[in-house]
Amino acid sequence: MTIAVASRQWPGEGLARVPYWVYSDQDLYAQEQERVFRGNTWNFLCLEAELPGPNTYCRSTLGEMPIVVARDEAGAVHAFENRCAHRGSLLCLKERGAAKEIVCVYHNWTYDLAGNLTGIAFRRGLGGKGGMPKDAKPEAHGPRKLRVETLAGLVFATFSAETPALADYLGPEIVARIRRVMRAPVKLLGGYSQVLPNNWKLYMENVRDSYHASLLHAFFTTFRLHRLSQKGGVIISETGGNHTTYSMAADVAGKEYEQAGMRSAQDDFHLEAPELLASVDEYGDGVGIQILGVFPGFVLQQIRNSLAVRRVVPQGLEKTELVWTCFGFTTDDDALTELRLRQANLIGPAGYVSMEDGAATGFVQRSARAAGDELSVVEMGGHGTSSEDNRVTEAAVRGFWKDYRRHMGL
Amino acid sequence: MDVAVYLQVQDLNTRYVHAIDEDRLEQWPDFFAEDGRYRITTVENVERGLPLSLVYATSRAMMRDRVNSLRNANVYESQRYRHAVGTPLIETGDGGLVRAVTNFLVARIMHTGETTLFATGRYEDRIALTADARPRFLEKTVILDSRQIDTLLAIPL
Numbered sequence: 001m002t003i004a005v006a007s008r009q010w011p012g013e014g015l016a017r018v019p020y021w022v023y024s025d026q027d028l029y030a031q032e033q034e035r036v037f038r039g040n041t042w043n044f045l046c047l048e049a050e051l052p053g054p055n056t057y058c059r060s061t062l063g064e065m066p067i068v069v070a071r072d073e074a075g076a077v078h079a080f081e082n083r084c085a086h087r088g089s090l091l092c093l094k095e096r097g098a099a100k101e102i103v104c105v106y107h108n109w110t111y112d113l114a115g116n117l118t119g120i121a122f123r124r125g126l127g128g129k130g131g132m133p134k135d136a137k138p139e140a141h142g143p144r145k146l147r148v149e150t151l152a153g154l155v156f157a158t159f160s161a162e163t164p165a166l167a168d169y170l171g172p173e174i175v176a177r178i179r180r181v182m183r184a185p186v187k188l189l190g191g192y193s194q195v196l197p198n199n200w201k202l203y204m205e206n207v208r209d210s211y212h213a214s215l216l217h218a219f220f221t222t223f224r225l226h227r228l229s230q231k232g233g234v235i236i237s238e239t240g241g242n243h244t245t246y247s248m249a250a251d252v253a254g255k256e257y258e259q260a261g262m263r264s265a266q267d268d269f270h271l272e273a274p275e276l277l278a279s280v281d282e283y284g285d286g287v288g289i290q291i292l293g294v295f296p297g298f299v300l301q302q303i304r305n306s307l308a309v310r311r312v313v314p315q316g317l318e319k320t321e322l323v324w325t326c327f328g329f330t331t332d333d334d335a336l337t338e339l340r341l342r343q344a345n346l347i348g349p350a351g352y353v354s355m356e357d358g359a360a361t362g363f364v365q366r367s368a369r370a371a372g373d374e375l376s377v378v379e380m381g382g383h384g385t386s387s388e389d390n391r392v393t394e395a396a397v398r399g400f401w402k403d404y405r406r407h408m409g410l
Numbered sequence: 411m412d413v414a415v416y417l418q419v420q421d422l423n424t425r426y427v428h429a430i431d432e433d434r435l436e437q438w439p440d441f442f443a444e445d446g447r448y449r450i451t452t453v454e455n456v457e458r459g460l461p462l463s464l465v466y467a468t469s470r471a472m473m474r475d476r477v478n479s480l481r482n483a484n485v486y487e488s489q490r491y492r493h494a495v496g497t498p499l500i501e502t503g504d505g506g507l508v509r510a511v512t513n514f515l516v517a518r519i520m521h522t523g524e525t526t527l528f529a530t531g532r533y534e535d536r537i538a539l540t541a542d543a544r545p546r547f548l549e550k551t552v553i554l555d556s557r558q559i560d561t562l563l564a565i566p567l
Binding site for chain 2: 095188189190191192193194195196197216218219222269271272273275276321326337341342344345348349350352355356358359360362
């Protein structure tokens with residue numbers, strides 16, 4: 001379904017209403033690539049640990065734009081479009097590797113790890129024949145370079161010269177919450193991806209929706225990993241787009257869910273092998289779960305000792321790849337690594353908790369197609385986008401839309 | 411090649427995939443030894459030497475927990491699998507220990523009728539074959555060819 005641009009207006013109720021056409025309008029999707037992903041936003045590309053030494057590279061994305069991220073001889077991190085200056089072939093075909101230069105397979109044009117064109121096969125022709133004119137300037141069509149900043153082992157990039165510095169973009173509270181999780185040099189544990197049958201924004205709303213976690217995810221609630229009655233809160237940046245929700249690990253004996261007969265609370269359900277949930281308070285602050293989102297497409301997760309970065313890759317109006325990379329730290333002993341690997345049962349496409357997010361967001365997408373100008377209701381906790389010391393709120397979801405509308409001019 | 415061993419492994423594989431495809435998930439843990447290991451990972455993780463799994467169980471009890479959670483807690487749309495397993499490649503060891511590598515394809519059939527090729531890969535199994543007990547998996551590693559999972563992976567592979 002496509003609505004003419006002129007008729008596209010945000011509902012008068014403001015951030016507490018979201019029109020369904022935001023998930024089903026092809027023109028809007030194309031505009032997002034330009035205004036959001038290639039606009040004044042910082043996009044997570046990879047962990048620094050994925051570039052383990054000088055002369056290494058990996059592939060990433062900026063929205064739909066394919067990107068090469070590389071660490072040069074001197075250790076500096078660069079990011080540039082994965083597109084040859086010549087005919088636009090992908091330059092880098094391997095997911096990751098080590099090399100001093102990147103060579104396009106199509107016609108052997110060569111680039112350094114900063115994305116500079118350094119060599120053209122037969123530029124001067126052969127035997128005085130063929131080749132490029134002397135005044136040709138193919139370098140002018142080279143892959144576009146991104147601004148790169150790293151923070152606590154995370155590599156971010158922006159396409160725009162106008163995006164504020166990363167720390168200003170994130171806001172001080174979000175920076176502090178990132179630094180909290182990234183407490184030591186990263187050790188990669190592995191990854192996978194989950195292809196979600198929905199628009200990318202539905203996933204980023206889901207991440208910010210502190211209200212759903214204990215209601216949709218029965219596993220969470222049953223084992224008191226996460227209940228809204230547990231102490232916790234939501235922190236939202238000035239811009240609205242960046243957020244953290246957190247809850248304390250300490251159990252509360254409350255029976256609010258059971259008394260209300262909620263599906264997610266089942267007293268008779270227990271684990272035969274509770275070692276699955278064995279965990280240690282590695283941060284020493286009692287926070288059991290911290291989920292952090294950065295606009296537009298980044299999530300940093302701490303669920304007990306399960307740590308992961310999640311990168312959202314829009315692959316069309318109704319298709320989103322969610323790339324998960326799980327990690328620990330180089331300081332971990334074998335016992336802590338084993339805890340992280342066991343707790344990984346909670347997350348990812350097969351996770352006791354995370355599997356349902358793929359289902360629920362897909363359910364919204366299927367109804368949104370036909371819902372057009374109808375509005376969804378985002379009114380838990382009122383209409384604001386301020387930080388709160390409870391999680392029975394959709395303030396961070398409204399924050400997402402506040403930032404989205406600013407970037408999109410909607 | 412000991413034909414009897416070969417047939418026992420094939421029979422174990424066949425009974426295993428039929429139990430899953432016919433939604434007899436409660437029987438799934440019984441194909442494993444009490445302290446059997448089951449995990450699902452990707453060939454990319456294996457080739458990079460990275461230990462992460464999508465599903466990681468180190469006992470029959472942990473597998474029963476997963477079935478219990480799938481039946482009673484998790485939310486996913488009604489779906490079935492249809493496994494096709496290849497001919498196992500077998501190495502026999504001492505004391506009835508067998509290593510088998512078996513290719514598989516799994517189609518997923520949604521309640522809507524939508525059928526897709528959901529997963530391909532290989533099983534790397536360690537199997538205990540003893541005369542006095544039924545054959546069981548000591549370890550089953552499901553190595554997926556792709557890192558991508560469509561929507562979610564609820565039912566074991």
